[in-house]
Amino acid sequence: xxxxxxxxxxxxxxxxxxxxxxxxxxxxxxxxxxxxxxxxxxxxxxxxxxxxxxxxxxxxxxxxxxxxxxxxxxxxxxxxxxxxxxxxxxxxxxxxxxxxxxxxxxxxxxxxxxxxxxxxxxxxxxxxxxxxxxxxxxxxxxxxxxxxxxxxxxxxxxxxxxxxxxxxxxxxxxxxxxxxxxxxxxxxxxxxxxxxxxxxxxxxxxxxxxxxxxxxxxxxxxxxxxxxxxxxxxxxxxxxxxxxxxxxxxxxxxxxxxxxxxxxxxxxxxxxxxxxxxxxxxxxxxxxxxxxxxxxxxxxxxxxxxxxxxxxxxxxxxxxxxxxxxxxxxxxxxxxxxxxxxxxxxxxxxxxxxxxxxxxxxxxxxxxxxxxxxxxxxxxxxxxxxxxxxxxxxxxxxxxxxxxxxxxxxxxxxxxxxxxxxxx
Numbered sequence: 419x420x421x422x423x424x425x426x427x428x429x430x431x432x433x434x435x436x437x438x439x440x441x442x443x444x445x446x447x448x449x450x451x452x453x454x455x456x457x458x459x460x461x462x463x464x465x466x467x468x469x470x471x472x473x474x475x476x477x478x479x480x481x482x483x484x485x486x487x488x489x490x491x492x493x494x495x496x497x498x499x500x501x502x503x504x505x506x507x508x509x510x511x512x513x514x515x516x517x518x519x520x521x522x523x524x525x526x527x528x529x530x531x532x533x534x535x536x537x538x539x540x541x542x543x544x545x546x547x548x549x550x551x552x553x554x555x556x557x558x559x560x561x562x563x564x565x566x567x568x569x570x571x572x573x574x575x576x577x578x579x580x581x582x583x584x585x586x587x588x589x590x591x592x593x594x595x596x597x598x599x600x601x602x603x604x605x606x607x608x609x610x611x612x613x614x615x616x617x618x619x620x621x622x623x624x625x626x627x628x629x630x631x632x633x634x635x636x637x638x639x640x641x642x643x644x645x646x647x648x649x650x651x652x653x654x655x656x657x658x659x660x661x662x663x664x665x666x667x668x669x670x671x672x673x674x675x676x677x678x679x680x681x682x683x684x685x686x687x688x689x690x691x692x693x694x695x696x697x698x699x700x701x702x703x704x705x706x707x708x709x710x711x712x713x714x715x716x717x718x719x720x721x722x723x724x725x726x727x728x729x730x731x732x733x734x735x736x737x738x739x740x741x742x743x744x745x746x747x748x749x750x751x752x753x754x755x756x757x758x759x760x761x762x763x764x765x766x767x768x769x770x771x772x773x774x775x776x777x778x779x780x781x782x783x784x785x786x787x788x789x790x791x792x793x794x795x796x797x798x799x800x801x802x803x804x805x806x807x808x809x810x811x812x813x814x815x816x817x818x819x820x821x822x823x824x825x826x827x828x829x830x831x832x833x834x835x836x837x838x839x840x841x842x
Contacts, residue, residue, distance in 0.1 A: 440468070440470055441470050443470075445473065445474040445477060445478065448470070448471060448474040449474055449475070449478055449481045449484075452464060452465070452471075452474070452475065452481070452485070453481075453484060453485060453488060456489075456516065456518075457489060457492055457516060457518060457519060458485075458489065458492040458825055458827070459492065459516070459518035459519050459521065459522040459825070460516075460518040461475070461485065461831075462518075462522070462828055462830075462831065463518050463521070465831055466830070472830075472831075475831050476831055476832060476833040477833055482827060482831075482832075486716075486782065486827075487716055487717075490782075490784055490800065490802070490809075491781045491782050491784055491824045491825075492519075492824060492825040493511055493786075493800070493811060493822055493823070493824055493825075494510060494511060494519070494522065494523055494526075494528075494823050494824070494825050495508055495509050495510035495511050495523065495528065495822075495823055496508070496509055496798070496812070496816070496820045496821060496822045496823060497509075497545055497548070497553070497820060497821040497823060498817055498820050499545065499819055499820065499821075504535070504542030504543065505529070505530045505533060505542055505543050506530075506543065506544075506545040506553075506555075506821075508528040508529070508823070509812070509815065509816075510523045510528065511523075511811060511812070522569070522825065526568045526569045526571075527568045527571050528568050528823075530543070530553075530566065530568065532566065532571055532573050533555070533564055533566065533573070534560070534562070534564075534575070542557065542559075543555040543556070543557050543564065544556050544557070544558070545821060546604070546605055547605075547606075547665075547668070547821070548821045548822070548823055548824070549606070549607055549668050550607070550609060550826045551567050551569060551570075551824070551825065551826030552565050552566065552567050552607055552826075553565070553566050553567075553568065553823075554605050554606070554607060556578070556605065558578075561577060561578040562575055562576065562577060562578065563575070563576040563577070563578055563605055563619065564576075565607055565617075565619060568823075569825065569826075569828070570828070570829065574619070576619050576637050577644075579621050579635050579637075579644040603621065603622075603623050604621070604622045604623075604665065604666050605619060605620070605621055605622075606619075606620050606622060606666060606668055606673055606688075607619060607620075607668075608620050608636075608688040609688075618636050618637065618639075619636070619637040620634055620635070620636050620637075620688075620691075621634070621635040621636075621637075621644065622634055622666065622673070622686065623635070624663065632684075632693065633646065633647070634646075634647050634686070634691050635647065636691075647691055662677055662678040662679055662680075663675040663676065663677055663678065663684060664676045664677075664678060664707045664710075665707075666686075667711065667712045669712065669713065669714055669720075670714065670718070670720070671687070671688045671689060672685055672686065672687060672688060673685070673686040673688065674686075674696075674712050676698075676702075676707070676710060676712075678704070678707075679703065679704055680703060681697060681698040681699065681700050681701075681702055681703040682695050682696065682697045682698055683695065683696040683697075683698060683712075696740075698722075698750065699738070699750060701726075702724060705724060708776040708777065708818075709724055709725040709726075709727075709776065709777060710722065710723075710724045710725075710777065711723055711724075711777045711778070711779060711780045711785075712780065713779065713780020713781055713782075713785075714780070714781070714782055714783070715739060715782075715783045715803065715804075716782055716783035716803075716804055717783075719739050719740065719741060720739070720740040721737060721738060721739045721740065721753065721780065721803075722737075722738050722740075722750070722780075723735065723736070723737050723738075723777055723780050723785050723803075724736050724738075724777070725758060725775060725777060727758075731758075731759065731773070732758075733757075733758035733775060734755050734756065734757055734758060735755065735756040735757075735758060735760075735761075735775075735785070736752070736755050737752075737753040737754045737755070737756075737803060738750040738751060738752055738753060739751055739753045753803075754803070756801075756806070758775045760808075761775060761787055761789055761799060761801065761808065762789065763789070763791075763797070766791045766795060766797075772791060772792050773789070773790065773791050774789075774790050775787055775788070775789055775790075776788040776790070776818055778798065778818065778820070778822055779822050781824055783802060783803050783804055784800050784801065784802055784803070785800070785801045785803060786798060786799070786800055786801075786811075786822055787799050787800075787801060788816060788818045790818070795814050796814070796816045796817060796818065797810060797811075797812060797813050797814060797816055798810075798811045798812040798816040798822070799811060
């Protein structure tokens, strides 16, 4: 009133403050919040809540690395080997305290309904391997290979390469042997480094021919045919026994085969499709395949985990990491050792002869061990190489041999040309 009497205008009112919304939070702060989520399924649920959340997750490769470093690999369950069933049975992990994990399992196709069904197919689809969320299955009756992701339900079908195709060009017709015996025929998914949805299916074959003992055929999506690649020169020296290899182990752009009776790995580069050799410590020359696995540490280094004996009373778990020594020479270096008795439940331990340990997989710094107490009691545990933390995943319900299914990073959370990182 006084200001009005003096002819002065009243003081201007401050404009109302705009309300703060979720879109005002920076991507960096959102990522810090998302790192506190308990699991990968929880992150997927949160990221898909709105475009702002999805953009923050997809636009930061550094966030993906940090999230993986802070969280254990997300095991959803395991597939058992096919018996009388037409498809491999799946046993899910049950954890009532994690509704997001339950939702991830229940919303996926672990019964493999999308696989083509043939009433005359017996035994049906045989599971060959699990890799980066995909199952590789073979049907010997219909001569098909399937690559199937139960979470995204992406299905790719391939014809099995014919024997005539695989032997094409091996020898001129007059010199071709009457019988080419195929000892090993494996199928591997070769993913693109930029986009996991882009991959090639490779067929790797070992033969009883010392001149050309191994070959690779790749299925071309363009021609829908198998293309036999030029026969690669095998690493020297050449062995007469090219059939004595354990099943291939795939990781970080390479496939590794351990020789059954010699101390080395045969290595296939997924990009160049060339072979090389990595030598192993001599004591691994004839190790049981169930006591030896390759994998990666949390920081992505190649490692191998082996047990010097399956007997839980006397055996030791030994961890080596591939790296350079003080002189810059790359070799296997001893990282740590653990007595197998560390992993045993004393309440289930019966006798020294009954309890055995097998190595199922080594994934991102975690070792998955099968503990068999007797013919009817078997457990699956995880063991963190960094913290030595033990976690029982399946108690008395596990059955080896089996294929643990680890949830891979979903393609929907990766920025690429198909899904550009747009924020609206």
